[in-house]
Amino acid sequence: MLYNIFIDPFVQMVQMPDLLVQTLWEGLVSGVLYALIALGFVLIFKASGVFNFAQGIMVVFSALTLVGFYAKFSSWGFSGHAAAFLALLLAAGVMLVLAMLVERVVLRPLVNQPDIILFMATFGITYVLIGFGEIVFGGDPKQMIASELFLPGGSVDIEMLGGLVSLQKIDIAAAVIASLMIVGLALFFQKTRIGRALRAVADSHKAALSVGISLNQIWVIVWFAAGLVALVTGIMWGARSDVSFALEIVALKALPVLVLGGFTSVPGAIVGGLIIGVGEKLGEFYWGPLLGGGIESWLAYAIALVFLLYRPQGLFGDKIIERI
Amino acid sequence: MFYRETGQFKQSYAADSAVFPILQDRYGLAIILAIAFVAIPMFGSEFLLASVMIPFLILSLGAIGLNVLVGYTGLLSLGTAGFMGVGAYATYKLSTTFPQVNILVWILCSGFFSAGIGVLFGLPSLRIKGFYLAVATLAAQFFLQWCFVRVAWLYNYNPSGAIEVAGRTLFGIPITGPLATPVNRYYVVLGVVVVMTLIASNIVHGRIGRTWMAVRDMDIAAQLMGIRLLPAKLLAFAVSSFYCGVAGALMVFLWLSAAEPSAFDIKLSFLLLFMVIIGGLGSLIGSFMGAALIHILPIVIRALPESLGLPVAAATVEHLTYLIVGGLIIFFLIVEPHGLARLWQITKQKLRVWPFPY
Numbered sequence: 049m050l051y052n053i054f055i056d057p058f059v060q061m062v063q064m065p066d067l068l069v070q071t072l073w074e075g076l077v078s079g080v081l082y083a084l085i086a087l088g089f090v091l092i093f094k095a096s097g098v099f100n101f102a103q104g105i106m107v108v109f110s111a112l113t114l115v116g117f118y119a120k121f122s123s124w125g126f127s128g129h130a131a132a133f134l135a136l137l138l139a140a141g142v143m144l145v146l147a148m149l150v151e152r153v154v155l156r157p158l159v160n161q162p163d164i165i166l167f168m169a170t171f172g173i174t175y176v177l178i179g180f181g182e183i184v185f186g187g188d189p190k191q192m193i194a195s196e197l198f199l200p201g202g203s204v205d206i207e208m209l210g211g212l213v214s215l216q217k218i219d220i221a222a223a224v225i226a227s228l229m230i231v232g233l234a235l236f237f238q239k240t241r242i243g244r245a246l247r248a249v250a251d252s253h254k255a256a257l258s259v260g261i262s263l264n265q266i267w268v269i270v271w272f273a274a275g276l277v278a279l280v281t282g283i284m285w286g287a288r289s290d291v292s293f294a295l296e297i298v299a300l301k302a303l304p305v306l307v308l309g310g311f312t313s314v315p316g317a318i319v320g321g322l323i324i325g326v327g328e329k330l331g332e333f334y335w336g337p338l339l340g341g342g343i344e345s346w347l348a349y350a351i352a353l354v355f356l357l358y359r360p361q362g363l364f365g366d367k368i369i370e371r372i
Numbered sequence: 373m374f375y376r377e378t379g380q381f382k383q384s385y386a387a388d389s390a391v392f393p394i395l396q397d398r399y400g401l402a403i404i405l406a407i408a409f410v411a412i413p414m415f416g417s418e419f420l421l422a423s424v425m426i427p428f429l430i431l432s433l434g435a436i437g438l439n440v441l442v443g444y445t446g447l448l449s450l451g452t453a454g455f456m457g458v459g460a461y462a463t464y465k466l467s468t469t470f471p472q473v474n475i476l477v478w479i480l481c482s483g484f485f486s487a488g489i490g491v492l493f494g495l496p497s498l499r500i501k502g503f504y505l506a507v508a509t510l511a512a513q514f515f516l517q518w519c520f521v522r523v524a525w526l527y528n529y530n531p532s533g534a535i536e537v538a539g540r541t542l543f544g545i546p547i548t549g550p551l552a553t554p555v556n557r558y559y560v561v562l563g564v565v566v567v568m569t570l571i572a573s574n575i576v577h578g579r580i581g582r583t584w585m586a587v588r589d590m591d592i593a594a595q596l597m598g599i600r601l602l603p604a605k606l607l608a609f610a611v612s613s614f615y616c617g618v619a620g621a622l623m624v625f626l627w628l629s630a631a632e633p634s635a636f637d638i639k640l641s642f643l644l645l646f647m648v649i650i651g652g653l654g655s656l657i658g659s660f661m662g663a664a665l666i667h668i669l670p671i672v673i674r675a676l677p678e679s680l681g682l683p684v685a686a687a688t689v690e691h692l693t694y695l696i697v698g699g700l701i702i703f704f705l706i707v708e709p710h711g712l713a714r715l716w717q718i719t720k721q722k723l724r725v726w727p728f729p730y
Contacts, residue, residue: 099503157706163502164448165709168649168701171642175698182691300510300638307507339522346518349511353496356508360499370592 060334070214071333072326077219079325080226081288084281085302086309086317087230088274093311094250095270096155098166102173104299106146106275109177111192111282111291112185114139118193132193136279143275144268151267159263178293192286222284229280230318233273237314242269250312304352310362319363324348375723391573408562413555421554428667429565430622435647435659436572437615442645443654444576445608446588447497451509452616452644454516457636458486459617460624461526464535468528475540475548476560479621486617487610489516494609498602501591513638520633534632537625548625557626564622568615573656575611584608585654650704652711661712669697 060067085103092100117135121127154169237243248256249266257263282291285298305324309316331347355363375396382388392398412425434456441449462482467475493512500508520526527535539549546552547560575581583604586594595601624631643666651662673693708715 154702154706158709161705161709164442164649164653165705167503168646169705171646172698172701172705175694175701177698179691179693179695179698183688183695303507303510307504311503343518346511346514349507349514353508353511356500356504357496360501360504362504 067333071329073215073219075326075329076322077216077222077325078329079322080223081281081285081298081321082302082305082325083318083321084226084229084277084284085299086305086321087233087314088277088281089302089306090309090311090314090317091233091270091274091277095246096249096267097163097253098155098170099163099311100274101167101170101299102177103274103278104297104302105174105177105181106143106278107282107285107299108291108293109146109181110139110143110275110279111286112181112190113142114279114283115190115193115286115291116185119190135193139279140276143279144272147268147271147275150271151264155267156264182293189290189292190286192283192291216288218284218287222287225280225284229277230314233314242266246270301348304348307362308352308355310364313362313364316362316364324351327351374726375720391577405566408566409559413558418554421558424668424671426554426558426561426627427623428663429561430619430627431644431647431667432660432663433565433568433622434616434619434644435651435663436569436656437612437619438644439648439651439654439656439659440572440576440584440615441608441612442648443652443658444581444588445584445605445612446591447494447605447608448502448506449509449612450506450638450641450645451493451512451516453620453636453638453640454513455486455490455613455616456620456623456640457516457520457633458489458613459483459620460631460636461520461535462486462617463621463625464537465526465528467538467540471538474542475625476542476564479564479618479625482621483614483617486620487614490609490613490616491606494606494613497605497609510638513641517633517636517638520636534630535624536630549629552626561622561626564618568618569656572611572615576656580607588654646701650701650711652713655711655713657716658711658713661716665712666697669700673697 085107088103088106089100092098092103114135117138118127118132121131121135150173154173155166158166158169235243237247245256245261245266246269248259248261249263253263256266301324302321305317305320307320308323309318309320328344328348328351331351332344336343375394377394377396380393380395382393387393392401413421416425434452437455438449438452441447459479459482462485463475463478466478466481467473470478489512493509496508497505521533524530527533530536537548539546539551541547542560545556547556576584583594583599584607586597586599587601587604587608591601594604620636624635628635647662647666648659649662650665651660652658670693673696674689677689704712
């Protein structure tokens with residue numbers, strides 16, 4: 049038994065390095081996608097202190113909007129790359145409208161309420177979006193318009209370490225786009241006027257207000273930014289599988305990523321996503337069979353829990369200072 | 373005027389510290405109990421009993437359990453459904469292993485198993501706080517649900533993977549299984565819920581409840597005042613899980629009659645959290661109000677188009693229900709963030725001073 053737990057998996061890793069590399073790669077890729085969802089959470093949490101449960105459904109909703117617009121265009125005989133990018137723009141517009149609505153209808157009346165009330169309000173948003181999305185787009189899974197958006201399909205096989213490692217091209221694209229987006233967000237936060245305002249709001253709402261930063265405007269901007277992140281995540285995730293409401297469950301996978309990285313840290317979301325993604329895949333592949341499989345569903349939480357016991361604020365989170 | 377305590381003098385310390393010191397409260401409670409025990413079983417239809425009242429009472433019990441943790445102790449938990457599942461599976465194992473013992477005994481005993489598991493998963497709560505703890509309790513939720521699927525011993529190697537309830541009796545009257553009538557099941561559920569609510573009320577109004585509230589308001593300050601945090605928090609987890617476990621056992625044995633592991637998925641946890649928040653954090657009566665609202669609202673919305681004669685497809689009604697429930701949650705949070713229990717308090721105050729404004 050002990051041999052099976054502590055030695056056998058490592059023997060397997062050494063004996064078949066190509067399988068190990070494949071598993072690691074798959075872990076990294078799903079890690080990138082978790083990190084993208086977590087990024088949306090972090091953006092909103094930093095700027096408004098709201099634990100936005102609706103991020104998962106925003107991913108689904110934005111992807112459905114994109115596919116829905118494209119389907120509408122092609123039914124008018126307008127299809128191809130141009131239509132796809134127009135649909136992309138319109139979907140981004142819908143996310144902007146959503147951000148404004150959320151700010152006006154939900155956040156503004158709930159200013160200064162305890163965190164848990166705002167958390168529950170985002171549940172309300174989740175329900176509304178599920179109901180609205182199902183009525184407008186229908187519940188059946190849809191195909192993501194990947195090739196129309198110039199996203200590559202197929203896979204490349206690399207021969208290494210005495211075996212074949214197969215990489216999906218879409219995964220490579222996802223990793224590249226995710227990195228670009230993270231760099232872009234970092235620049236936006238560090239270099240622009242709005243980015244500075246966002247950081248000010250994240251530090252202290254009251255101080256930001258007192259120097260003339262409009263909280264309402266900032267909230268619209270962060271929710272819109274989170275909506276754009278959701279759109280990109282939706283495209284990437286939708287290109288790997290179908291676009292359907294089942295994606296919603298992925299949002300729950302982003303929670304351990306968040307606690308691992310810390311709620312307020314963008315790099316934390318990335319590193320946490322990669323750790324969870326890799327840990328989950330390795331655990332499932334090498335240790336899962338011992339426990340009867342399917343441990344992916346809770347392993348991520350167990351990993352996060354172990355990290356939390358050592359660092360209660362996550363790896364990169366702000367240090368919790370408690371005063372009386 | 374209607375709700376005035378003037379002239380009700382207390383002549384002993386015991387009378388002064390009673391759970392219901394005001395006469396009107398005692399009358400009100402007696403009327404509610406009379407309606408619950410006599411009127412509803414007599415005049416209620418089978419549908420009302422089986423699909424509205426029994427689930428409502430069971431969910432209220434679960435909400436009370438969660439309220440002990442979230443509302444009174446301030447520990448956010450998203451693993452409620454997992455703990456309810458522990459209660460259900462413990463009852464199933466115990467009642468199939470020892471079938472001669474009365475089922476009601478096992479339903480109540482299952483709470484202890486659930487409490488044990490709850491304490492185990494409550495251990496990190498000393499170091500982890502707030503939303504971080506919520507995510508940590510999600511580990512319990514997913515791990516326990518995984519156990520219900522994968523550990524075949526828990527469902528007696530049943531090929532279907534579900535637990536089924538055999539017919540059992542109490543004093544010769546069938547209370548579980550296909551032979552039990554909704555009225556019998558309703559009485560059992562009502563009895564358990566009333567007794568356990570009374571116990572919960574005594575716990576939260578006494579020393580233990582005050583300890584919890586001190587921990588909720590600020591745990592470091594509570595510690596400085598001499599409250600030992602670990603026992604207080606673990607006790608909250610134990611009591612909360614006990615209530616949830618009994619609620620889970622009741623849910624499977626007296627409401628659903630058979631359950632698959634998916635009955636205890638994360639959605640149930642969220643539903644209970646809704647009930648607690650909409651009803652009012654730190655309020656027992658709020659737990660009942662929240663359960664009533666969250667459980668009965670979708671039933672009403674589903675029945676509405678049919679009764680109005682509107683031709684709406686069933687799937688659309690389902691989606692509309694989501695839309696409306698979501699909208700109402702936001703609406704309630706904006707209008708009264710302290711929950712329905714707060715509305716009840718305001719009403720009581722209005723009744724006290726009526727017809728004057730204050």
